[in-house]
Amino acid sequence: MKTILVTGGAGFIGSHLCKKLLQSGNKVICLDNMSTGSYDNIASMLPNPNFKFYNANIVDALQFDANEIYNLACPASPTQYQQDPIMTLRTCFLGALNVLELAKNLGARVLQASTSEIYGDPLIHPQFEDYNGNVDITGPRACYDEGKRIAETLFFDYKRKYGVDICVVRIFNTYGPNMLINDGRVIPNFIAQALQDKDITVYGSGLQTRSFCYIDDLVSGLITAMGKNNFSGPINLGNPYEMTILDLANLIIKLINSNSNIIHMKLPMNDPAHRKPDIEKARAVLGWRPYTSIEEGIEKTIKYFKEKYKF
Numbered sequence: 001m002k003t004i005l006v007t008g009g010a011g012f013i014g015s016h017l018c019k020k021l022l023q024s025g026n027k028v029i030c031l032d033n034m035s036t037g038s039y040d041n042i043a044s045m046l047p048n049p050n051f052k053f054y055n056a057n058i059v060d061a062l063q064f065d066a067n068e069i070y071n072l073a074c075p076a077s078p079t080q081y082q083q084d085p086i087m088t089l090r091t092c093f094l095g096a097l098n099v100l101e102l103a104k105n106l107g108a109r110v111l112q113a114s115t116s117e118i119y120g121d122p123l124i125h126p127q128f129e130d131y132n133g134n135v136d137i138t139g140p141r142a143c144y145d146e147g148k149r150i151a152e153t154l155f156f157d158y159k160r161k162y163g164v165d166i167c168v169v170r171i172f173n174t175y176g177p178n179m180l181i182n183d184g185r186v187i188p189n190f191i192a193q194a195l196q197d198k199d200i201t202v203y204g205s206g207l208q209t210r211s212f213c214y215i216d217d218l219v220s221g222l223i224t225a226m227g228k229n230n231f232s233g234p235i236n237l238g239n240p241y242e243m244t245i246l247d248l249a250n251l252i253i254k255l256i257n258s259n260s261n262i263i264h265m266k267l268p269m270n271d272p273a274h275r276k277p278d279i280e281k282a283r284a285v286l287g288w289r290p291y292t293s294i295e296e297g298i299e300k301t302i303k304y305f306k307e308k309y310k311f
């Protein structure tokens with residue numbers, strides 16, 4: 001039985017990961033400051049004696065005993081991470097420093113939840129791991145993009161200097177149950193709007209693209225990457241099926257049979273025009289690929305929001 005620390009374990013991805021790790025017979029320590037996490041996400045795990053929850057901030061020194069560490073603590077929605085950009089930067093840098101110090105002292109393997117945002121507004125398509133990206137260093141998204149980039153640098157320096165067993169995974173847009181309805185990301189926004197027959201807020205023309213990965217696929221990728229000892233990455237995890245935001249809006253309207261209209265609003269500054277992962281490395285090294293179609297994943301997510309919020 002392993003003991004596994006999951007930072008950000010009460011958030012969207014973290015709560016699914018904790019559940020899966022518990023089901024596989026591990027002890028799970030969940031650390032979260034609840035800034036974008038929710039008690040609902042971990043309520044079913046709290047009575048489990050193999051699950052321990054700590055309400056703490058990752059920027060403070062960490063003292064835990066663990067064999068493995070997943071570092072997920074960080075707001076992921078542009079609305080959320082731009083609310084307090086300095087805190088986002090502190091979380092990315094000091095959080096990474098603290099988990100790496102802990103991993104070094106414990107001899108634990110440590111996985112960093114990096115992001116497709118390190119590619120910024122990419123100039124090559126699809127994005128593969130050797131691409132160094134196109135990030136606006138001083139723009140409003142930089143607190144997250146640059147925060148995640150410095151965290152990757154720190155991970156590789158801890159590997160080089162101290163031999164820490166690291167793994168950096170670059171997660172592309174992931175969605176599913178346990179996202180907050182007011183999270184601000186596109187899928188919760190559109191589903192909440194469509195379920196209430198409210199206007200669907202497409203930012204800009206809606207011709208920008210994203211590639212959406214269902215949560216179960218992503219979690220299996222994270223666990224597979226962690227299980228690959230001495231594999232450091234960086235490695236992309238995501239679903240290469242690419243679509244426009246307008247197509248996403250129309251799909252959600254259709255699946256809900258909603259009377260919503262699409263309206264166009266201002267495109268946020270630095271919003272990436274296109275994003276699609278090249279997952280050849282994940283296929284070759286991890287034998288991983290996503291299986292859930294966008295229709296199936298969106299159906300499951302709609303069901304979750306309907307049941308939870310009684311629309």
Ligand code: NAD
Nearest residue numbers: 008011012013033034035036037058073074076171173174
């Ligand atoms: P989320 O906002 O739902 O979860 C993040 C969790 O971290 C929350 O529970 C929050 O309370 C916690 N947290 C934030 N700052 C903290 C701090 N200083 N100390 C302790 N806890 C803190 O986001 P998510 O979608 O679950 O993302 C999880 C991780 O995956 C993040 O690191 C994010 O950057 C990364 N990621 C997510 C996506 C995606 O599409 N969901 C894409 C790329 C990368």
Ligand code: UDP
Nearest residue numbers: 078184185186187189201202203208245271
């Ligand atoms: N978006 C939108 N309407 C919304 C929320 C987001 O059109 O209500 C767009 C956003 O401009 C971006 C895409 O959907 O082009 C994905 O946004 P999200 O915030 O989910 O994630 P991002 O990939 O930008 O980090």
